[in-house]
Amino acid sequence: MKGKPMAFSKQALARRLKLQQLAIFEQVLASGSISAASRELHMTQPAISKAIHELEEHFGQALLTRSTRGVQPTAFGSVLRKHCHSLMAGLRLLADDLNAWNEGVSGKVMVGTLLTAAAQVLPHAILRLRDIAPQVVVQVDVGVNEKMFPQLLRGEIDVVVGMIPPSGHLPELVHTPLLEDTLCAVVGRSHPLATLRRIRLEDLRGCDWVLPLSGSQAMRAADIFFQTIGMNRPTRTVESVSILTSLGLLVDSDMIALMSFNVARQFVQLGLISMLPLPQEVPLTQVGYTLVRGRTLSPATQRLLQALEEVALGRIDIHPTHKGIDAR
Incomplete structure (x- = not known):
């Protein structure tokens, strides 16, 4: 995946990125392997590999390196991982706030x-x-x-x-x-x-x-x-x-x-x-x-x-x- 680096914008990322892809990427790194992530997420390994591949295609960069010890993030993948943590934490807070609102304990x-x-x-x-x-x-x-x-x-x-x-x-x-x-x-x-x-x-x-x-x-x-x-x-x-x-x-x-x-x-x-x-x-x-x-x-x-x-x-x-x- 070589060539001129891609320029990104907030609008382009919001339009093309899927939160599920980012959640899968985060879980793969947290689990250490695609097979372990498939068990945690109750998804097939091909489905997880496809989601990672789609992210790499979108960014034009490799995100993971694979070895006998599992997977590690590339330099670009490490940048994405940092923001995935923030995004997923925000989603968890959003879920908590929405559930609290639905239960009438906030608002x-x-x-x-x-x-x-x-x-x-x-x-x-x-x-x-x-x-x-x-x-x-x-x-x-x-x-x-x-x-x-x-x-x-x-x-x-x-x-x-x-x-x-x-x-x-x-x-x-x-x-x-x-x-x-x-x-x-x-x-x-x-x-x-x-x-x-x-x-x-x-x-x-x-x-x-x-x-x-x-x-x-x-x-x-x-x-x-x-x-x-x-x-x-x-x-x-x-x-x-x-x-x-x-x-x-x-x-x-x-x-x-x-x-x-x-x-x-x-x-x-x-x-x-x-x-x-x-x-x-x-x-x-x-x-x-x-x-x-x-x-x-x-x-x-x-x-x-x-x-x-x-x-x-x-x-x-x-x-x-x-x-x-x-x-x-």
């Missing part, structure tokens, strides 16, 4: 969430997911359904976790309830109402409130809340979807905030806020996850949904009347 899940789920249900599910699939990356974006659902339909996020909308809303979406929640009124620990064991509507009127965003499903739930307790929607308000902003306003002022019971319960137990004992019970809402109907889910997303359902089954502990919560 990335994009989650849109509302405050109703962001403070407790979703974090517990993410922690459970990390126990079984620590390589999965979960990216969380907080907002309202009116923002999240269009992103979900565009494929920018994989699942929305939060308040389930009324039936008939966007037929392209399918909703799975996980648990029931309710809205409650909360204040900072130093608020004048925080120590009262009984709240009258007169105590609530004229106060400044932290409410959900206008036009959002959460605000529609807030309107039902006020109708239920016999109040008009307050006019002196701050609208926020940020739990940190809401907490900051409550701690540093005499504002009242509407908050998911499940969210508020955590901060009451931490001693940051107090829950007001309302004169009437308020309707329950459903919290769950939303997907695009018929869209194939990645294994990692399926794992997260499984974790959400497991967490919900172990955490259905809603008290609409707020009994058992220290409202002082």
Whole structure:
């Protein structure tokens, strides 16, 4: 195989080389002979010899020298062998990554969430997911359904976790309830109402409130809340979807905030806020996850949904009347 050395390019190598040929070449050198490689690869010796010959024809160079002691790489073969090691190692890593992805133990899940789920249900599910699939990356974006659902339909996020909308809303979406929640009124620990064991509507009127965003499903739930307790929607308000902003306003002022019971319960137990004992019970809402109907889910997303359902089954502990919560 003499003549002018052949010039190689990435495109030419990708077009003509076969990974199986390189794997055979590597195994022949690792085994020390064609006969030993045939046993390792469960191939006939002629098939192995043919693969080596095709490589030599492609490169225009001899790759092996044969002797009674077996086969050794030529100088050109040694160069090829070095890169074969890297290629085969890369293939093994690729196989591991693909298998991990198929099993849902790697990959990335994009989650849109509302405050109703962001403070407790979703974090517990993410922690459970990390126990079984620590390589999965979960990216969380907080907002309202009116923002999240269009992103979900565009494929920018994989699942929305939060308040389930009324039936008939966007037929392209399918909703799975996980648990029931309710809205409650909360204040900072130093608020004048925080120590009262009984709240009258007169105590609530004229106060400044932290409410959900206008036009959002959460605000529609807030309107039902006020109708239920016999109040008009307050006019002196701050609208926020940020739990940190809401907490900051409550701690540093005499504002009242509407908050998911499940969210508020955590901060009451931490001693940051107090829950007001309302004169009437308020309707329950459903919290769950939303997907695009018929869209194939990645294994990692399926794992997260499984974790959400497991967490919900172990955490259905809603008290609409707020009994058992220290409202002082």
